[in-house]
Amino acid sequence: MSKRIDVKDLDIYYGDFHAVKDVTMTIEPRSVTAFIGPSGCGKSTFLRTLNRMHEVIPGGRVDGEVLMDGENLYGRNVDPVDVRRQVGMVFQRPNPFPTMSIKENVLAGVRLNSRRLSSAAADELAEKALRGANLWNEVKDRLDKPGSGLSGGQQQRLCIARAIAIQPEVLLMDEPCSALDPISTLAIEDLINDLKADYTVVIVTHNMQQAARVSDRTGFFNLEATGRPGELVEFDTTQAIFNNPSQRATEDYISGRFG
Amino acid sequence: MNAPAPTKRSRTGTVRRPGDLAFSGASLGSAVLILLILAGVAFFLVMEALPALTAPGEEISGGEGFFHYVWPLVFGTVVASLIAMLLGTPVAIGIALFVSHYAPRRLGSAIGFVIDLLAAVPSVVFGMWGMAVFAPRLVPLYDWLDEHAGWVPFFGDASATGRTLMTASIVLAVMILPIVTSVSREVFLQTPRLHEEAALALGATKWEMIRTAVLPFGMPGVIGGTMLGLGRALGETMAVAIILSTGPFTWNLLGSGNSTIPAEIALNFPEASGLRLSELIAAGLVLFVITLAVNLFARWIVDRRAEFSGAN
Ligand SMILES: Nc1ncnc2c1ncn2[C@@H]1O[C@H](COP(=O)(O)OP(=O)(O)O)[C@@H](O)[C@H]1O
Ligand SMILES: [Mg+2]
Numbered sequence: 001m002s003k004r005i006d007v008k009d010l011d012i013y014y015g016d017f018h019a020v021k022d023v024t025m026t027i028e029p030r031s032v033t034a035f036i037g038p039s040g041c042g043k044s045t046f047l048r049t050l051n052r053m054h055e056v057i058p059g060g061r062v063d064g065e066v067l068m069d070g071e072n073l074y075g076r077n078v079d080p081v082d083v084r085r086q087v088g089m090v091f092q093r094p095n096p097f098p099t100m101s102i103k104e105n106v107l108a109g110v111r112l113n114s115r116r117l118s119s120a121a122a123d124e125l126a127e128k129a130l131r132g133a134n135l136w137n138e139v140k141d142r143l144d145k146p147g148s149g150l151s152g153g154q155q156q157r158l159c160i161a162r163a164i165a166i167q168p169e170v171l172l173m174d175e176p177c178s179a180l181d182p183i184s185t186l187a188i189e190d191l192i193n194d195l196k197a198d199y200t201v202v203i204v205t206h207n208m209q210q211a212a213r214v215s216d217r218t219g220f221f222n223l224e225a226t227g228r229p230g231e232l233v234e235f236d237t238t239q240a241i242f243n244n245p246s247q248r249a250t251e252d253y254i255s256g257r258f259g
Numbered sequence: 260m261n262a263p264a265p266t267k268r269s270r271t272g273t274v275r276r277p278g279d280l281a282f283s284g285a286s287l288g289s290a291v292l293i294l295l296i297l298a299g300v301a302f303f304l305v306m307e308a309l310p311a312l313t314a315p316g317e318e319i320s321g322g323e324g325f326f327h328y329v330w331p332l333v334f335g336t337v338v339a340s341l342i343a344m345l346l347g348t349p350v351a352i353g354i355a356l357f358v359s360h361y362a363p364r365r366l367g368s369a370i371g372f373v374i375d376l377l378a379a380v381p382s383v384v385f386g387m388w389g390m391a392v393f394a395p396r397l398v399p400l401y402d403w404l405d406e407h408a409g410w411v412p413f414f415g416d417a418s419a420t421g422r423t424l425m426t427a428s429i430v431l432a433v434m435i436l437p438i439v440t441s442v443s444r445e446v447f448l449q450t451p452r453l454h455e456e457a458a459l460a461l462g463a464t465k466w467e468m469i470r471t472a473v474l475p476f477g478m479p480g481v482i483g484g485t486m487l488g489l490g491r492a493l494g495e496t497m498a499v500a501i502i503l504s505t506g507p508f509t510w511n512l513l514g515s516g517n518s519t520i521p522a523e524i525a526l527n528f529p530e531a532s533g534l535r536l537s538e539l540i541a542a543g544l545v546l547f548v549i550t551l552a553v554n555l556f557a558r559w560i561v562d563r564r565a566e567f568s569g570a571n
Contacts, residue, residue, distance in 0.1 A: 056459055085462030095453040099475035099567045108471055109461035146567045159457070166461065 002029040002200050003086075003169040005050065006067040011229075012045050015059035019045045021229035023064075025219060027170075032192060032201045034211035034238065037221030038253070042230030043204040044092075044174050046221070050202065051087035051172060052080040068169070085113065088163035090173040094155035096147030096162070103143040105158055106130060109166040125165060133161035134191050153184020160191065170200040178206060189214050208254060212242050220250045301547065308541035314534055329520075329542050331508030336519040336546065338512070339424055339499065340492040343431035348485050351436050355443035360469060371444060378437035386501030389430035394421030394502060401425070401513040415511030422504040425512040427519075430498055435488030442484025446477035479561045486557040493550055496521035520546040 005027040012020040020042035027033045035043045048054040049062050052073060066073045073083050088109075096105045106126045110117065117125070126143065130136040135157040139150070147158050156176055163171060173192075177185040192214045195201050205211050211218050219235040234247045245251045316324035354374060358367040401417035408414050417423075450473045458468040474481075499522040506516035518526075520542045531539055 051460065053456065053460055056456065081462050081464050084460055089460035091453065091456065091460075093453060095451075095457045097454060097457065097471065097475070099478075099564075101567070108458070109463075112458075112461055112463050112467050112471070149566075162457075162461065 002198060003069045004029045005170065005200065005202075006065075006070075007050075008065040008067065010046075010049065010062060010064035010066065012042065012049055012054065012062050013060070014045075014057065018229040020221075021231050023232045025232060025235050027200060027202060028217065029200045030196055030198070031216040032196045032203060032214050034215035034218045035202070035204045035221060036206070036208055036211050036218060036253075037230070037233075038223070039206065040226070040230075041221040041223045043221050045230075046232075047172050047174055047202060047204050048089075050170070051089055052083045053089060055080065085109075085166060086168050087170040087172060088166065088168035090156070090159050090163055090171070090176050092175045093179050094152055094159055096150075096155050096158050098146065098148045100147060101144045102139050102147045102150070102158060105147040106161045106165050108162055113166060129161040129165035130158075132164050132195075133157045134187060134194075135161055151184070153180045153187055156180060156184070156188060157191065160188075160195075164195070164199070168199065170202065171195060173201070173203040175204050175206060177210065185210075208242075212238060218242070220245075220247070220253065222249050222253065304540060304544040304547060307537060308544045309537070310534060311537035311541040314537075318534060320535065320538060325538065325541060328538065329545055332518055332520045332523050332542055333545060333549070334508060335424060335517040336493060336521070337549065338517075339428045339431060339519055340489055342425070342428035342512075343435055343492040344485060344489050346429060347432035347435045347488060348439055348481075350432075351439035351484075351488075352443055352481060354436075354440050355447055356469060356473070358440075358444050359447040360465070360473065371441070374437050374440050377433070378441075382434065382495060382497040383501070385430055385434055386498035389426060389498060389502040390422060393430060394423075394426045397421045397426055397429070405513060412510045413512045415509070415514055417513045418504075418515045420504065420515070422502055423513055423515055424503060424517045427499045427502045428512075430502060431492045431495055434495065434498060435492050438491065439481075439484045439488040442487065443477065443481045446480030446484075447473055450476045475567075479564070482557055482561055486554060489553055490550055493546065493553070494521055495519075496525045500525045 007023055007025050007027070010020070010023045011018065012023075023046060035047065037043055045054065050066060050073075054060045054062060062074065064074075068086070072078070073087075096102075097108060100108060103122075103126045106129050107117070107122055110122075110125060127136060127140075130139060135154060138154060139158075142149075147155065150158060156179075160171075160176075177188050180188065189210065192201060192203065196216075203211075203214065215238045217236065218238045218241040220233045220241060221230050222233045223230040234241060234245055234250045236246070240246075241250060242254060245254065311319065311325055314325070316322065316327075319325050319328050321328045354370065358371050358374075362370060398417060398419065398421045401414075401421065401423070404414045405417045454472040454476065455468055458472045463471060499519050503518065503522060504515040505518035505522060505526065509516040524539045524543060527535070528539055
């Protein structure tokens with residue numbers, strides 16, 4: 001598990017609108033990569049191109065390459081459905097399926113991958129994923145209750161459990177804590193730290209302290225002016241980005257927020 | 260500073276604003292009015308039906324009591340409505356899904372518009388079309404069914420005119436299509452984008468996404484729409500009265516015979532008087548009870564899953 005991603009000259013569009021321009025970067029396996037930047041600069045847009053969720057939006061298209069262990073995700077014969085089975089995603093707002101129990105939520109992706117699960121195997125898998133998401137102890141007595149009855153932070157960890165239950169190579173998270181209280185946020189940050197042992201983790205966050213706390217490498221996105229495409233200004237180790245950024249814009253952004 | 264709005268405190272100490280009071284009064288009034296109307300209808304039906312229900316058996320049409328008189332009508336009504344629902348609902352769900360999730364937006368709204376137009380076609384027109392155009396074309400199908408699936412008790416000798424309970428059921432299916440379709444389309448369109456994306460991000464194909472996110476989310480609405488359609492089918496008078504060449508009870512849905520409560524009432528009401536009139540009204544009472552039972556059943560189904568509805 002866990003693969004490396006090389007993005008080459010990626011341009012991203014919504015119809016005629018050029019949203020993100022010319023991104024090139026390498027995302028290392030078994031590490032946490034964070035994206036920061038002012039809102040509207042294309043962090044979510046870029047993240048969604050890594051599992052081909054961008055093209056789900058009418059008019060969404062890209063130009064360029066995203067290579068996962070050398071294989072282009074946008075290659076001619078690549079099925080986006082297969083890409084998404086390898087690159088899991090956690091959204092900004094927790095979105096467990098309201099019509100399913102906690103356990104069925106965890107197993108939702110596994111059930112899609114068609115093979116029939118014996119009930120013992122299903123139980124085992126659900127437990128493993130929930131343990132992996134640090135949620136098992138809190139929900140083990142109510143696995144058959146609806147997932148929507150959990151707190152926001154628990155719901156978000158349920159979504160993480162659902163994503164890791166299909167054993168993806170890469171886990172994308174788009175501001176996973178922005179709807180959560182500080183304690184739940186801490187729980188998720190701890191979890192991200194554990195996850196990087198097994199997965200390539202990519203996280204978008206509007207919270208710079210969070211990026212500093214959880215990530216190994218950080219990318220700073222910015223846009224010159226509204227209506228202009230967002231771009232990757234600087235991409236380096238988190239250490240370097242926060243302590244001695246090479247770009248003026250990065251420094252302004254970081255010090256502006258901290259100061 | 261504005262002067263504070265005049266307020267009154269209730270016994271529990273909560274502030275009661277005039278607007279709220281007026282609104283809650285009005286909505287309470289409407290609710291009570293509905294109940295009164297319903298109770299009034301029920302009362303009327305029971306009072307007028309009583310003579311037929313209490314009369315000695317030999318005075319009722321058929322000579323063997325009200326129950327013996329009414330059950331074939333109940334059978335016809337329920338069977339025709341069930342077949343209409345079984346045939347109509349899957350098609351309606353299919354159209355609704357196509358419009359909400361597959362068709363390009365323009366095409367989708369065009370189809371939606373056409374389906375809504377279907378709802379505006381008067382039932383007499385459906386009845387005439389069903390009798391004159393549709394019924395004769397179904398005869399070959401009925402012959403085929405009789406020949407190849409004749410062991411099914413519902414498929415017997417086919418009528419030469421096609422004016423059978425089966426034809427009536429199929430036309431009813433077309434008639435309930437618009438309401439079931441438009442309710443379903445509405446709820447499918449309301450599926451939160453968030454849940455659809457959750458499914459897609461797990462590697463669902465479009466159809467799998469629909470199965471995991473859209474259909475379960477829309478199910479209570481679809482059931483509601485189906486019940487509206489079933490209500491329409493149960494109560495449909497003109498179309499059935501025109502299409503069906505009514506007759507005594509038979510299991511064979513492909514031959515003439517059978518009738519439904521609304522058709523029976525419509526065909527006989529004008530000349531009825533005295534006990535016969537009371538009989539027809541009693542039949543109406545039975546229909547009322549069936550409709551009520553169907554709605555309670557649907558409500559029960561929806562409530563049973565309320566915890567998982569996503570409304571919390
Ligand atoms: N569904 C969409 N359709 C058209 N434009 C969009 C859509 N989503 C986002 N955008 C535009 O793309 C740009 C980047 O947005 P986004 O990726 O959401 O930024 P961020 O996540 O960094 O706040 C913005 O200008 C935004 O208006
Ligand atoms: Mg965003």
